[in-house]
Amino acid sequence: MKLTAREEDILAGKCGKGRKKSMELLVAVGEVFGAENMVPASSSHLVIPEIQLFPKGKEAEWGMEITRKLIDGVEKFAIPATINAFVLDLEKAEVLNIPAKFVDDIRPIFESSQKIYEAKGAIPNYSCTPFFDFFYRQGDHLGGAESIQVLFNNSVNGARVNRETGPTSLAVAVTGVTPNYGLHLTRNRAGQILFELGDDLDAGAFTDADYNALGYFAGRAAVEKIPVFKGLPDTMNEIDLKYLCVPLAVTAGIAMIHVVGVTPEAPTLEAAFGGKRPEEVMVVGRKELQSSYERLNTARTNYLEYIALGCPHCSIRELREIAQLLRGRKVNHNVVLFVATSTIKYELAKRMGLVKEIEDAGGVVVKGMCPGASIFGRYGQELEVTAVATNSSKNAHYIGAHSGGHVKTLFGSKEQCIEAAIAGKW
């Protein structure tokens, strides 16, 4: 790679140990993927292991072995950096039926680590959907992890970010640059596989779960090709786009999609494919969507303990819709319904009265918390959780996978989830 004098200085260790280690990692990734140079990043989105997936015991220590090396001697991040969701909203732990011991176990590292990153200038939104909190311009180069951040920013905002990792997201925030390969280059952003909707599907009537089911199937079929969806309504809002995008990094490693007539780099089918022909064309019908539903519903009874909404974190529009669905209703006392959003949107929702509406109905709104995969996937067995309902394919998939299949999942639309919360069963 051809580096600037400043980048060479960082690599030589003239700007401290953490910056050197960060640059080494970015250069190593750049070399593998054939980057010719680094590009300045306008922001990065951090995934910090010890506050999200691994907040306890040895694993928290091990995670910090990696992260502390990258920030060693770094007083402030070079660019704005948002920060991903954490494992638990400590203030709501009791109403979520999370034992005090669990809270005590995670609190020391959890709180001290947040302070460390905030002192370096991280924006404390604590959310997997920073694109509902922060501005991204079309063409911006970003660093960052969290697969929905990558998918949404590339596809919907037209910003440029590779599907990288927690450690590289930190390295980009530390150095302010990112290796120039992959989706940073226009030539790599064209669609490769076309998904057309079958005649037996009415996309205009799709629920959030249907968008999930479509994306979940498309990921399995596309594997590593950039999907282009044709036939989806041009009225798709950020909730629909979020749920279409999110499963593509669950069943595959996909970092970008195009939706013809909806996303900015796909005004037409031709533009979506960069003037080339699709490598493959697939028709998705009712049967394919049904296969997603079957894989995501692993529970064999209608029993459940939790209903988790807001994976990925809700936008204000989605919080408003959930509040509307709960108006005048009461969540069954045998189950816990909770809804997750960022710390920033939580404050907004509180001021708008949405938090009160949801909580008056017996639901819980949590801020900054990853609503399922982090806590039930990783610690479900320890917390004696057996079944969780969700409207998110990502949540359902990872709760099952991370718990080794011990925690069963029920997957359906937010309307179905809320009905289950009222009835106390699926």
Place this chain on the structure above:
Amino acid sequence: MVGTAKMKKIILRGKCAAKGKCKGEALVSTDMIAFGGTPVLKTGIVGEPGHALLGKNIAGKILIYPTGKGSTGDPYSCYFLKKYGNAPKAIINRAANPTTVVAAILSEIPMIYELDRDPIEVIETGDSVEVDADAGIVKVTKQK
């Protein structure tokens, strides 16, 4: 070994993503793998519903699969697998995914990708495999 002179050896050449040399037994997956999600970290046993390797242990194996998938927190999961003693000895992929490359570099697991022949077709589970990632060479000794 005397009497097994017919044991076939195959040499594959690819690119190095993470340096290192090792020898071990092949475990081949036709499905993609996420370190956080496919195996259970504390056991190394694949628990992902519907996965081609469901119930198999990846610990200490030369792991061959199409490419990485899953969460961008994957390098951490891989590092923990290693700390628990359940990481694969080496990774051989058709295509490199940044999550897997960073995982391999930080966990010091040799990784080779883009080989001159499809490793998933050439290598079978149980084959004896020698990996020299620095040189980008994979030596396969067929067991059948």
